[in-house]
Amino acid sequence: MRYSNLDSWVEPDANDCWIWLGPLNEDGYGVTSYNTAHVAAYITWVGPIPPGMEVHHKCEVRNCLNPDHLEAVTHQDNTRYSRGWTKKGDVWFCKFKHEMTFENTRWKGRFVECRECHNERKRQSRR
Ligand SMILES: [Zn+2]
Ligand SMILES: [Zn+2]
Numbered sequence: 001m002r003y004s005n006l007d008s009w010v011e012p013d014a015n016d017c018w019i020w021l022g023p024l025n026e027d028g029y030g031v032t033s034y035n036t037a038h039v040a041a042y043i044t045w046v047g048p049i050p051p052g053m054e055v056h057h058k059c060e061v062r063n064c065l066n067p068d069h070l071e072a073v074t075h076q077d078n079t080r081y082s083r084g085w086t087k088k089g090d091v092w093f094c095k096f097k098h099e100m101t102f103e104n105t106r107w108k109g110r111f112v113e114c115r116e117c118h119n120e121r122k123r124q125s126r127r
Pocket of ligand 2: 094096097098117118
């Protein structure tokens, strides 16, 4: 669903984030009558969300609607972003900036973990 007057519901801040002025849900995301506000913004100003993709905030501001700060990513990528990981080109980094090479990635079922962080935690707990 596209909205015709969405821009009257946002106010730019100093970081060029377009802050949603409407209601927020318990997670801090803006909500409209149909979608979360950033999803509505993506659909309205960027286009349809590709199947299986989710809208990610590159700026990490959950109630920001600036289409330049929004990106359609896979659910898997969105989960990684939500754990503090970052992506540069095709390379992922964990939140402690370890490069997530194939060797450095631990898989526990569908759960991905940084091997270097995991080893660090093990060292800590042994003390
Ligand atoms: Zn933003
Ligand atoms: Zn790490």
